[in-house]
Amino acid sequence: MNKHHKKPEILNVTTIARSRLFNIESVELKFSNGVQRCYERLRPARYESVMIVPVLGDDLLLIREYAVATESYELGFPKGLIDAGEEVLEAANRELMEEVGFAARQFELLTKLTISPAYFSSQMNIVLASDLYPQTGEGDEPEPLIQVRWPIADMMALLQQPDFREARNISALFLAHAVLHDPLRLHNAASRFR
Amino acid sequence: MNKHHKKPEILNVTTIARSRLFNIESVELKFSNGVQRCYERLRPARYESVMIVPVLGDDLLLIREYAVATESYELGFPKGLIDAGEEVLEAANRELMEEVGFAARQFELLTKLTISPAYFSSQMNIVLASDLYPQTGEGDEPEPLIQVRWPIADMMALLQQPDFREARNISALFLAHAVLHDPLRLHNAASRFR
Numbered sequence: 001m002n003k004h005h006k007k008p009e010i011l012n013v014t015t016i017a018r019s020r021l022f023n024i025e026s027v028e029l030k031f032s033n034g035v036q037r038c039y040e041r042l043r044p045a046r047y048e049s050v051m052i053v054p055v056l057g058d059d060l061l062l063i064r065e066y067a068v069a070t071e072s073y074e075l076g077f078p079k080g081l082i083d084a085g086e087e088v089l090e091a092a093n094r095e096l097m098e099e100v101g102f103a104a105r106q107f108e109l110l111t112k113l114t115i116s117p118a119y120f121s122s123q124m125n126i127v128l129a130s131d132l133y134p135q136t137g138e139g140d141e142p143e144p145l146i147q148v149r150w151p152i153a154d155m156m157a158l159l160q161q162p163d164f165r166e167a168r169n170i171s172a173l174f175l176a177h178a179v180l181h182d183p184l185r186l187h188n189a190a191s192r193f194r
Numbered sequence: 195m196n197k198h199h200k201k202p203e204i205l206n207v208t209t210i211a212r213s214r215l216f217n218i219e220s221v222e223l224k225f226s227n228g229v230q231r232c233y234e235r236l237r238p239a240r241y242e243s244v245m246i247v248p249v250l251g252d253d254l255l256l257i258r259e260y261a262v263a264t265e266s267y268e269l270g271f272p273k274g275l276i277d278a279g280e281e282v283l284e285a286a287n288r289e290l291m292e293e294v295g296f297a298a299r300q301f302e303l304l305t306k307l308t309i310s311p312a313y314f315s316s317q318m319n320i321v322l323a324s325d326l327y328p329q330t331g332e333g334d335e336p337e338p339l340i341q342v343r344w345p346i347a348d349m350m351a352l353l354q355q356p357d358f359r360e361a362r363n364i365s366a367l368f369l370a371h372a373v374l375h376d377p378l379r380l381h382n383a384a385s386r387f388r
């Protein structure tokens with residue numbers, strides 16, 4: 001089950017289109033069997049991001065925010081880019097303060113996720129935050145985020161919400177569910193699933 | 195919990211950069227509070243995609259495939275774009291034949307996911323496929339895909355594999371786990387989580 005191909009050789013990488021946020025690269029590859037292909041990808045992401053599952057008493061805290069690519073309001077956990085030089089949990093606490101008006105005294109890193117790694121290299125850390133206290137931070141949202149409290153006892157019902165459908169949010173929900181329903185609260189969420 | 199803002203008004207959409215695969219748009223928005231912002235997004239995706247969780251006896255079938263954005267081989271379920279005019283389950287069966295050499299007699303649509311809807315509008319259907327029989331299709335992979343059989347009894351151990359870390363794959367794994375461990379096999383996976 002651990003058989004691998006030898007990695008393809010990268011013959012050439014060229015930036016072929018660019019905007020303020022995005023940088024599209026063309027990559028010429030030679031696979032170990034000699035086949036050559038040219039693929040496109042977005043520029044390697046400079047910084048990772050973080051998504052926080054905040055636990056306040058018996059509830060989870062979520063937000064509704066406008067998503068311009070789908071032109072819809074989407075329900076999800078607070079999240080954001082990690083700044084240069086910032087630690088993962090430091091960024092988690094900052095985003096928490098900016099987006100839901102709380103800071104946390106306790107964090108648990110659940111996992112790190114990719115999305116569509118053929119095209120994007122960004123990675124998102126998923127963090128469970130608890131022992132919250134009110135503390136606001138200055139965000140740069142164009143309009144106030146809509147905050148949603150959701151009972152932990154009913155957390156898997158989020159899967160039935162038509163605006164809760166983003167893959168990293170769904171992964172975070174399942175991982176947090178496993179941790180919150182495990183009385184041992186081990187440190188590595190993944191190790192619960194042996 | 196169902197409070198919504200009024201949707202922002204889209205003042206203008208311009209294509210600002212383009213390549214063979216990608217099309218970057220700049221979108222001028224006016225939020226309902228009067229604030230104006232300019233965001234970037236990738237062009238609305240024309241077609242949805244499909245990811246298949248194939249059940250063969252007591253195993254799941256997965257593949258290892260090179261991902262050029264992360265420059266690594268990644269473990270995941272077979273997947274692909276739905277062609278113009280093709281039905282979701284038809285595409286699921288085609289990808290199954292091309293990528294793992296099986297067709298299926300039974301399908302169950304588990305959910306439809308987005309990734310990062312602020313930037314991308316693509317949607318992926320997650321399908322459980324069972325009652326498989328050998329049937330190959332002609333794919334266009336540059337090198338043979340590495341096939342991996344993984345015992346259903348141990349399926350959550352996939353979360354500990356360092357090359358199984360893509361958010362849609364992790365969501366699919368959890369959803370399939372819920373279905374495969376539910377003796378009732380209801381039709382809507384999400385409805386199991388009340």
